[in-house]
Amino acid sequence: MVMRSVPAEGPGVAHPGQPRPQQQGRPQRPGRTRQQRALSGEGVGWVAAHGGAGASTLAKVLGGTDLGCRWPDASQGEPAKVMLVARTHADGMRAASRALGALREGRHPRGMELVALVLVADAPGRLPISLARRVRVLRSVAPVRRVPWIPAWRMGKQAKDLPKEVFRLGALAGTRPAEAGEPR
Template structure:
């Protein structure tokens, strides 16, 4: 869907980096905790001026249903920001991009202007 990976930092407009941001985290306890801290920093204004949160993308850390404590944490995060969940895709572990965007991500594709259904 495009974009640049900024790692664990906010975008820098002086480097020509985009102001629209998608936070991405795994659905394990560490990933959800990091997502919560980043959203809290946004809420407190600890981010560059002009930056805009598009949403939070949560990438499944394992196949199957989430344990109840993690599902509850996602509900809290969903009350703070738009959340898009990426289902478990074994090919991603191999670095292979799926040919089609999973149906669960069509809303995300629309949010970032890549609504064609392609990952490229």
Template sequence: MRTDMHVQQGQPERGPEIWIRGPVALPEDPPPSPAAGAPRRFSWVGTHGGAGVSTLATVYGGRDCGRNWPGPGDPQSVLLVARTHATGLAAALNTLEVFRRGEAPHGLDLDAVVLVADAPGRLPRPLAERVKVIESVVDVYRVPWVPAWRLGEPSGKPPREAAALARLTGRSR
């Protein structure tokens, strides 16, 4: 009969500590953190004409693919862009269906849908419900109405309301 302390205190017998924690790695150079490397690059892809791809690429960086899929040498991380009007949300849902069916070009990584406000103010209930459907299947970033962008002035800081998108793209200032 063993008389070590674990058995004497009514605790189960334990093997060597390595069995519990697993092997301990020897100190090496730490792997590079994502923040230390270059910011992740994205391709902006519009789901319909006038979605705002060029403006978003100007403000947030990344590759402006217009309404085309990224080509060779373009970032394979895709941000789909749509306006928040009925046609834009329907186009976003249709493009999401292309990804769901596996019909998007091989190797593309759908990161999120970026919805750009089509007008100032709140969305009407039917449109807000369509946004909820999109949010149920993919990350969604919302960009508010920016009057300066309408005038063709996409310079300056990204809108405060789109801070999460700025963090994603590495453009928070």
């Protein structure tokens, strides 16, 4: 399932959920039009809703483009399809909500498609009830995929065996995990 919303005119936002920056550079001469490039139909981009969300790790393990905390840039030929990544702690879910709000308001590049909101566990075990409720709210707005706690990633190491959720996420993204191991 791909979430599409009404795109904003002009360039994308520098950071999901933040106001659009003003354009800089020389004004266009009358009669000249700026050449518009479209986002790439190839690959997937990983957008972090906040620092430390896990987008870089997922891009490294599953492939795709690590976009950091910004929407894809057509001038760089970046992917139209994005996975928005957030941790499951309260601040992470608030950041995800802000980014989804920006999508709903059309503050994103033309042609961008949200494939899923990826929630990466911030700790082992179950979520507290208040955070589990927040996941349900987010799920009502966008497709949500969960990545469980992976202790090896905390230490910056490759996981010996990746959980099945990571393989499913790779299938959704159209990629395969780079790390060895069968799904648990």
